Amino acid sequence: MKIGVVRESHEGEARVALTPQSAEQIAKLGHECMVEAGAGxxxxxSDDLYRAAGVEVVETAADVFDRCDVVAKVRPPTEDEVERLREGQTLISFFYPAENEELMKRASEKGATLIAMDMVPRISRAQKMDALSSMANIAGYRAVIESANNFGRFLTGQITAAGKVPPAKVLVVGAGVAGLAAIGTATSLGAITYAFDVRPEVAEQVQSMGAEFVFLDFEGEQGAGEGGYAAPSSPEFREAQLAKFRELAPDIDIVITTALIPNREAPELWTEDMVKAMKPGSVIVDLAAEKGGNCKLTVKDQRIVTDNGVVIIGYTDFPSRMAKQSSTLYATNIRHMLTDLTPGKDGQINHNMDDDVIRGATITHKNDVTWPPPKPKQAAQAQPAKREKPKEKTAAEKRADEAAAFATQTRNQVGMLAIGALLLLIVGAYAPESFMSHFIVFALACFVGFQVIWGVAHSLHTPLMAVTNAISGIVILGALLQIGSGNLLVIFLSLVSVLIASINIVGGFLVTRRMLAMFVKS
Known part of the structure; x- marks a missing residue:
């Protein structure tokens, strides 16, 4: 079958649904690829790169629609593009069916199949086709880069001869895919990063990326909704949330808002009084601008500066600002969708409506509107078991634990000393006085050495090699002094000490050499 891709007609859209690399993979499925001239x-x-990958380049979008069985796009189709569809033809693109019901009905009347990449269910098996996550990942990264470009200082802290520069403080509202990408980018650039989400279960993810999770002291709110998205919040929770943001606003340098709820306007989370409380030169990047914005003052697709000097960025084309990377990821999502649609290697599309992923993404099929889809059989996201917050111990309980630990340690040490004293008595009863003085030194050395080395954390044992090599050298020196004592037992123990210490030194140098080799540039 022929898979065709057209040049995006939406103003400012720079992405393309096919790359030369994805075209080569699609060809292995038995399909032929076609692209409109200038699409990439x-x-x-360039068109030459497509030709080199075996893709046919045609002059107009009409040629693609007329000759291809499957047409792939990025943006939702225009009315003219829907009119070009024919019976049995498949269109794959973002569609947002709740906002384009008339276009969806018109496509079904023409007998075309529509697959909406924004409707791919969020289940494990469908992650490779999750174009929303791919684009959100890029948007989160780009939001930090854009905010840094508009921020008048370093994001990381620096100490220079000219003075100390404090690190920027970044607040990310919403810890979904875009939010986590923004957190990772901000922390890697050296900013002090805070993150808030209505789903407390994402706190561990935020903290694992080096950010501080902003907890809200509010009981009884369930923030997680279907598909891993946030659920609408209650008025009481929202007021507590806004109060927390008002508390943070004066100290935050950069705010990145990412909060969206499917098929709803973006919730207002950063109000006008919060903007006024921010320092001049602060930056707000509103990734929800296309749905009305999380900030009260956001203007869609514009960069504005408020009266108090706060920059508010409401761009909606962040993925297009990194078009090459976005196209690579989106084309890969399309290719995986085609792989699922082509289970055999005969190049024929098998639209299996019993498949959770295909059924969930299909919004029209065989003259029927199939949106909204039924819930997938596989749960979109397993809800984590509710864990009770561990009860903090009182001061009295902490003192009792410390006393018990001290008593246990004391008993162990007394026991070891008792055993040592018993051995000394037994040996002292039969050994000469000259031997006893050496034996006591030996026993004390073993005891002290054990206590010192055992108290070192395992992660520090390898760096400890340098110190143990020095100690082993002292042991060898002492043993050599004892060899000439004339006592056979002392001579024997001295020889054993020299042997063991020598092994320790040789092994230490070998391990140290291997460690140093890891840092040598090849």
């Missing part, structure tokens, strides 16, 4: 030019992909 804004993503730095």
């Amino acid at each position: 030019s804004r993503a730095d992909i």
